[in-house]
Amino acid sequence: MDQSWFEMIDVRRRRFSQAVWIPLRASKRNENAQSQGEIGFRESFFGAGSVAIQVSNRAIGEQLSWTDIGLPHHQGVVVTRKGYKPAESFTTDDITQVGIELVLAQNAGGGAPVEWHLNQDIVFALSLSREGDTWICPTEDFIEVVRLRRNSGGRPELMEIRSEFLKDYLAARSMALRLSTYWSNVEIMKDASHICWPVNDSHLAVDGGRFEGRTSEIHEGGMPHGSEMAVFQFGRNDIDPQEDVPLMGPPNDQNIDSESWRTRRTGGKLFRVEGEFWRDEWIEPAAASPKVRGDQQPSTNFYVVDAAGTKMSSKELNDEDIGRWLWFDPRVITSLANRRAGSLIWYTRETGGVAASTSYGHVHFGVNEASLVTVYAFDVAKLPDWEQRIWQGHNVAPNGKVSAELLASQVRASPAETEAPEVKIVELRDRLDIAANARFGAPLFRQHESVTAILRATHRFRATDTAGLLSLAKDLARLTADSINVSALQALAPLKAGENRGSLKSLEHALSAFAGADRARAAVGPLVGIYQLRLGDAHLPGEREAEAFALANVDNGSLPLSQGLQLLDSAVESLGMIAEILEGH
Numbered sequence: 001m002d003q004s005w006f007e008m009i010d011v012r013r014r015r016f017s018q019a020v021w022i023p024l025r026a027s028k029r030n031e032n033a034q035s036q037g038e039i040g041f042r043e044s045f046f047g048a049g050s051v052a053i054q055v056s057n058r059a060i061g062e063q064l065s066w067t068d069i070g071l072p073h074h075q076g077v078v079v080t081r082k083g084y085k086p087a088e089s090f091t092t093d094d095i096t097q098v099g100i101e102l103v104l105a106q107n108a109g110g111g112a113p114v115e116w117h118l119n120q121d122i123v124f125a126l127s128l129s130r131e132g133d134t135w136i137c138p139t140e141d142f143i144e145v146v147r148l149r150r151n152s153g154g155r156p157e158l159m160e161i162r163s164e165f166l167k168d169y170l171a172a173r174s175m176a177l178r179l180s181t182y183w184s185n186v187e188i189m190k191d192a193s194h195i196c197w198p199v200n201d202s203h204l205a206v207d208g209g210r211f212e213g214r215t216s217e218i219h220e221g222g223m224p225h226g227s228e229m230a231v232f233q234f235g236r237n238d239i240d241p242q243e244d245v246p247l248m249g250p251p252n253d254q255n256i257d258s259e260s261w262r263t264r265r266t267g268g269k270l271f272r273v274e275g276e277f278w279r280d281e282w283i284e285p286a287a288a289s290p291k292v293r294g295d296q297q298p299s300t301n302f303y304v305v306d307a308a309g310t311k312m313s314s315k316e317l318n319d320e321d322i323g324r325w326l327w328f329d330p331r332v333i334t335s336l337a338n339r340r341a342g343s344l345i346w347y348t349r350e351t352g353g354v355a356a357s358t359s360y361g362h363v364h365f366g367v368n369e370a371s372l373v374t375v376y377a378f379d380v381a382k383l384p385d386w387e388q389r390i391w392q393g394h395n396v397a398p399n400g401k402v403s404a405e406l407l408a409s410q411v412r413a414s415p416a417e418t419e420a421p422e423v424k425i426v427e428l429r430d431r432l433d434i435a436a437n438a439r440f441g442a443p444l445f446r447q448h449e450s451v452t453a454i455l456r457a458t459h460r461f462r463a464t465d466t467a468g469l470l471s472l473a474k475d476l477a478r479l480t481a482d483s484i485n486v487s488a489l490q491a492l493a494p495l496k497a498g499e500n501r502g503s504l505k506s507l508e509h510a511l512s513a514f515a516g517a518d519r520a521r522a523a524v525g526p527l528v529g530i531y532q533l534r535l536g537d538a539h540l541p542g543e544r545e546a547e548a549f550a551l552a553n554v555d556n557g558s559l560p561l562s563q564g565l566q567l568l569d570s571a572v573e574s575l576g577m578i579a580e581i582l583e584g585h
Helices: 003-007 009-013 055-062 120-125 163-172 331-337 377-381 385-393 404-410 421-440 451-457 466-479 486-492 503-515 517-538 542-551 560-582
Strands: 021-031 042-054 078-080 083-085 089-091 097-100 103-106 115-118 129-131 134-137 143-150 156-162 175-189 201-206 209-219 228-236 256-264 269-283 302-304 311-313 325-328 343-346 351-355 363-367 373-376
Touching: 003 009, 003 175, 003 209, 003 269, 009 269, 021 103, 021 163, 021 175, 042 055, 042 089, 055 097, 055 175, 097 175, 115 120, 115 143, 115 156, 120 163, 156 163, 163 175, 163 269, 302 325, 302 377, 302 385, 325 377, 331 343, 331 351, 331 385, 351 404, 363 377, 363 404, 373 377, 373 404, 377 385, 421 486, 421 560, 451 466, 466 517, 466 560, 486 503, 503 517, 503 560, 517 542, 517 560
Parallel strands: none
Antiparallel strands: 021 042, 021 156, 042 097, 042 175, 078 083, 089 097, 103 115, 129 134, 134 143, 143 156, 175 269, 201 209, 209 269, 228 256, 302 311, 325 373, 343 351, 351 363, 363 373
């Protein structure tokens, strides 16, 4: 490697105070396959240690460096005549606390592996939950806050925390983080003439730290070139190995034999080139602590509230007396409901509730005639900042009125007596299984573990574009045609010789026995159209696509969201007709 690799210019320029992730502790080694002392051996090492220091003890913190808080620093309980020092307490005299350890390295002994523990106060203060070697914040969309990395052998090598959360925690505790880091790059080479440091052991104060570079002559194997070693051997001469129970007395000049000799290292000469860099820096607390201390922050979320494009802040809208509604692109629903703890529920045909987490409840929304989502502004403005950013990203100028069914519920206190097709599909599948069992002794649909997940994702907001509409059709087909219990239907209406009949055709034949061919065909037809639309990804010819839309009772010229609703209505109508036939109506 050239000299710049050892001098680590890129590393020296970085400051962790500006980084997104800040190491709390590190002992990370990367090396190639060569052995120590063998030509071509190359190793890079990064180490870090830290301690949170009370602001009132900053002068003491200024004196702390690598040997005080880095990897050489021992962490643990100390019991002396002065008193008891808890493991998390950082002291300079074994008793007076000046700060706390945020990561505690434990060597339990007895062959147990070394383990690193995150200070539990951070876990409680930031409301974290551990999942494996990651600590996430469930109340902030399960964002990863702290992560522990291990080497290939499972030994911990890096624990780091997201800067935003660390600085909030430090602000709440009136602390700053003292961080001490160490980097080294080492290589064993045959010729080091290209290394041009002014002296063999170069010391430089650079980039807020200390750099040292050195070139050493070594023998193959790693020992210093030309080094000698003195060997001393001592043994006892007063023990008879034939005795059953030998007894060895105190040593003296007469019962001890000794000899010594010197040996000189031999072998080819190699060069060990090493660059090292140490730096101590402060990670300052944030100006406020909204997460831990609940400090109020200036509003950063603004929403369009009228056709002229006027914007109001969430702080202004977080007042029920404002009495405004907001309009959103319908994609906002899937952006929220598809979060890890998100959910979507339905109240009426055009209204429902959506939540991005379980912590803040569902936001009541309605869908208007322009296929936009309308929401009472106060319901959005009172949400946490991270969730508001999702809403804000989909906010649009008003187009169309506020959803009529939303106003009926929120203003007139008279909710519409309608039902969303998304809810009806679930009810009809259960109803059909009961009716089929009564008719021919078997449920209409085969059970599958993925049905619940598919039903949860089967809603009109999937259809915000053509691709989404076809994807919705695919899931509807999975819930209907692909799930039909074909064997039970074909037992009821057996195949003729050489006949090949799919699930929907088998259903039509079976229904014909109860209601006649025309009524059976009318009942199954929309499901056929939906099944054909699922093939839209394969680019159906124009006439076949038009036929599929017509069979599914979907207006090809409508807005995508309206088409999604029509597709769901068509499935509901079809399933309802089939249920009536099986029930004998």
